[in-house]
Amino acid sequence: MWDDEGPSVPPGDIPDIVIRRLPIYVRTLKSLCDRQVGSASSEQLAEMIGVTAAQIRRDLSYFGKFGKQGKGYDTHRLVEAISGILKLNRQWPVALVGLGNLGRAIANYRGFTPSSFTIAAVFDRNSGQIGQTVGELKILPVDDLPTTMRDEHIRIGIIATPKVHAQETADLMVKGGVQAILNYAPVILKVPDSVTVREIDPVSALQSMTYYIDEG
């Protein structure tokens, strides 16, 4: 049931909202594998993730048949398959720009490496920062960004600069051939259509929760 069916739809036709949920499936399945759980039903996964079983089945159906009727999903094979779809079976070098408090927290975060990402180069525009080291990386001047990205085949950038420098940083990343930007600055970036941007936006997250608060 696994190998004889390809993806049900061409890649471009999978809704982005489904793609965004796949990392959660990977994380959940990995935690099951770590606990030696070899199979799981869509109901069990749904309970762990907090979505409906129907949604999980619908999401996974985009990629072919992953489960056997009545037997649930093989956790190891499913995590491998989704990781393959997301291209996580390799290590991706990442360029980080902006080494203030936030940038340093990102540079020191230990969760990226086991998740397929390595902070490979760090940049700042502040001459006081340039030349300092963060972990094992020397902070480079931001003007070196395009060249370093091309030389080191870096296609992913993280922007942790102040708001006012976010767009010019994105422009330098585009010059360097960036294809994916994780943006911590509260700015909507203008980039070519070929570049995917995700925002890390704690203010918007907080502001969308107060709506639900009962002030009584």
Next chain:
Amino acid sequence: MWDDEGPSVPPGDIPDIVIRRLPIYVRTLKSLCDRQVGSASSEQLAEMIGVTAAQIRRDLSYFGKFGKQGKGYDTHRLVEAISGILKLNRQWPVALVGLGNLGRAIANYRGFTPSSFTIAAVFDRNSGQIGQTVGELKILPVDDLPTTMRDEHIRIGIIATPKVHAQETADLMVKGGVQAILNYAPVILKVPDSVTVREIDPVSALQSMTYYIDEG
């Protein structure tokens, strides 16, 4: 056209995905107000935000009529109206737990205060941290969390602890009467239905972008 129509649907019936977009409208409209732009069409807003004009009109229609045919939206009134809907016309105190690199970056972030949130109390479980100050706040032992939250009417919590302590922190927040949690730990929290949780999850964001990268 503004005052004579109430919300089109009861609050509980507005899809969460719409609620999540409202802060982006607020931010965009505020930037227009700052630039003395008094009105904007859905097309202009759409261009700034990167969604379709139809989506903006559809989103805003949940809350009544905000625009005049052919005249666009009054930016000042619309930002006031959406801020009111999201309950942002006040300052919300927030409890922050976990004062590592990330927690300190959050505590020092200047973007919360102008956006209606004040970090009002900070907690850690590490005795080496307790009693230190971050900005003007003294770090309190995490066991004080429920009492402090109740005493200071704090209904919002931010979890910036290591993964292993995230659930127990959430449990303490629930004891303190939390209604909204912003969770930076890569863990899916179990909380009562009355609590809204949003995740800040840079790893998932990165993992959902590699899908689109052209490795060629």
